[in-house]
Amino acid sequence: MNTPEKNWLEWAVFAVGLVLVGAALGYLVYDAATFGNAPPDIEVRLDAPAQQRQHFTVPVTVINHGDLPAEGVRVEVVLEASGAEEPERAELEIPLLPRGASREGAVAFRRDPRTAQLTARLLGYEKP
Amino acid sequence: MNIQASHSPNVAAPAVAESLQEYGRGVAGGLLFSLPLLYTMEVWQTGLNAHPVRLLVAVAGTFLLLLGYNRYAGLRRDAGMTEVVIDSVEEMGIGLMLSTLILWMTGRITFDMPATAIVGPVVIEAMIVAIGVSVGTEQLGGGSAAAAGMASDAQPGKKEEAGRQGTAHERLGGANHGRAEGESSPEVTFGGQLVITLCGAVLFAANVAPTDEVSIIATQISSWRLLGLAFFSLSLTTVILFYTDFTGARQFVRTRALPAVAVGVVIAYVVALIASALILWFFGRFDGEALMTCVAQTIVLGVAGSLGASAGRLLLQ
Numbered sequence: 071m072n073t074p075e076k077n078w079l080e081w082a083v084f085a086v087g088l089v090l091v092g093a094a095l096g097y098l099v100y101d102a103a104t105f106g107n108a109p110p111d112i113e114v115r116l117d118a119p120a121q122q123r124q125h126f127t128v129p130v131t132v133i134n135h136g137d138l139p140a141e142g143v144r145v146e147v148v149l150e151a152s153g154a155e156e157p158e159r160a161e162l163e164i165p166l167l168p169r170g171a172s173r174e175g176a177v178a179f180r181r182d183p184r185t186a187q188l189t190a191r192l193l194g195y196e197k198p
Numbered sequence: 199m200n201i202q203a204s205h206s207p208n209v210a211a212p213a214v215a216e217s218l219q220e221y222g223r224g225v226a227g228g229l230l231f232s233l234p235l236l237y238t239m240e241v242w243q244t245g246l247n248a249h250p251v252r253l254l255v256a257v258a259g260t261f262l263l264l265l266g267y268n269r270y271a272g273l274r275r276d277a278g279m280t281e282v283v284i285d286s287v288e289e290m291g292i293g294l295m296l297s298t299l300i301l302w303m304t305g306r307i308t309f310d311m312p313a314t315a316i317v318g319p320v321v322i323e324a325m326i327v328a329i330g331v332s333v334g335t336e337q338l339g340g341g342s343a344a345a346a347g348m349a350s351d352a353q354p355g356k357k358e359e360a361g362r363q364g365t366a367h368e369r370l371g372g373a374n375h376g377r378a379e380g381e382s383s384p385e386v387t388f389g390g391q392l393v394i395t396l397c398g399a400v401l402f403a404a405n406v407a408p409t410d411e412v413s414i415i416a417t418q419i420s421s422w423r424l425l426g427l428a429f430f431s432l433s434l435t436t437v438i439l440f441y442t443d444f445t446g447a448r449q450f451v452r453t454r455a456l457p458a459v460a461v462g463v464v465i466a467y468v469v470a471l472i473a474s475a476l477i478l479w480f481f482g483r484f485d486g487e488a489l490m491t492c493v494a495q496t497i498v499l500g501v502a503g504s505l506g507a508s509a510g511r512l513l514l515q
Contacts, residue, residue: 080211087290
């Protein structure tokens with residue numbers, strides 16, 4: 071086998087290319103070997119509410135702990151005030167939630183969530 | 199520019215400046231062919247959703263395509279296998295670098311993301327960029343400039359010959375001109391033709407495949423229109439390959455006898471359909487679809503594929 075004539079720059083680019091391609095392949099092989107088939111496992115977290123001009127917002131973080139991605143993830147947050155009124159509901163949709171990913175958003179309420187009880191739950195999602 | 203370097207008889211390796219020029223062309227070509235897809239949402243999403251095995255298949259497939267293209271297309275037709283492999287690895291590396299850079303600059307990836315969210319999109323985009331780099335390195339350099347009589351400073355890709363002999367320039371100019379006109383160039387084997395046809399088809403079809411439009415057209419189209427699209431693809435291929443005197447067409451079209459025309463067109467269309475189906479499968483367009491929808495999508499994308507397999511191929515070789 072004859073070694074092609076190359077200058078240092080070409081060898082350097084080749085070396086970097088080899089390392090990058092090797093790293094990408096290595097990671098993909100590792101990923102494929104450890105890849106599970108667990109369905110999307112979606113966690114909804116609520117953060118401290120904040121008062122804005124016309125409403126109150128509650129930051130929402132949605133995390134997918136599963137091995138498969140989810141599309142059109144819908145989350146509902148219900149606010150139940152101590153008065154015996156109807157609970158106030160708010161919804162949030164995340165278009166795409168890949169595996170291991172987290173997305174942040176917020177839901178808005180007219181009543182003050184700081185003096186009420188908040189519950190968050192997943193409504194549903196679609197498999198891509 | 200680098201005439202001296204490439205002219206001097208005992209230069210073994212090309213000058214660094216020449217290599218830089220070549221990489222510059224590669225980068226330009228890579229971006230030219232792949233920027234539309236670097237800016238396409240469906241491609242990032244495929245990268246996020248794709249199973250790692252599918253990504254591995256994509257890398258392997260792209261590497262084979264690069265090997266084939268570097269082996270058979272344009273200026274490197276006479277390069278040894280070691281060099282072809284080295285070039286292909288380089289092109290993939292440049293592809294990975296460019297796609298990481300662009301995706302990072304456009305905010306599609308950030309380095310606090312989990313590794314899966316970075317690797318998927320970067321790898322997919324890099325495959326497309328790598329093909330562009332390969333084509334750009336070959337096509338944006340010498341070829342047409344040489345034919346226009348500017349061979350002197352337009353041949354950095356032709357390292358070996360240029361180093362080997364002083365008269366390299368005249369000879370190369372002649373050879374390239376011949377290549378374009380189909381007179382004195384060496385015959386490309388049937389296998390080589392197939393590889394270049396496949397490259398052309400993939401290059402064009404890959405630009406159309408990832409968007410939702412293909413599946414929207416395919417699910418709403420009537421069977422008659424679908425048949426019409428297939429007929430349109432075949433006619434387009436026939437006209438481009440045999441009747442328009444397209445650049446480079448004469449090199450492989452020796453005759454306009456009907457059987458030869460029919461065989462050539464059918465082969466090009468079959469290659470286009472295979473390329474289209476592979477790309478659609480890769481972008482997950484066949485997942486959970488009925489067979490008829492898969493066929494329809496393949497034929498819809500086959501229009502782009504056959505355009506690449508005919509016009510694209512003639513431009514690439």
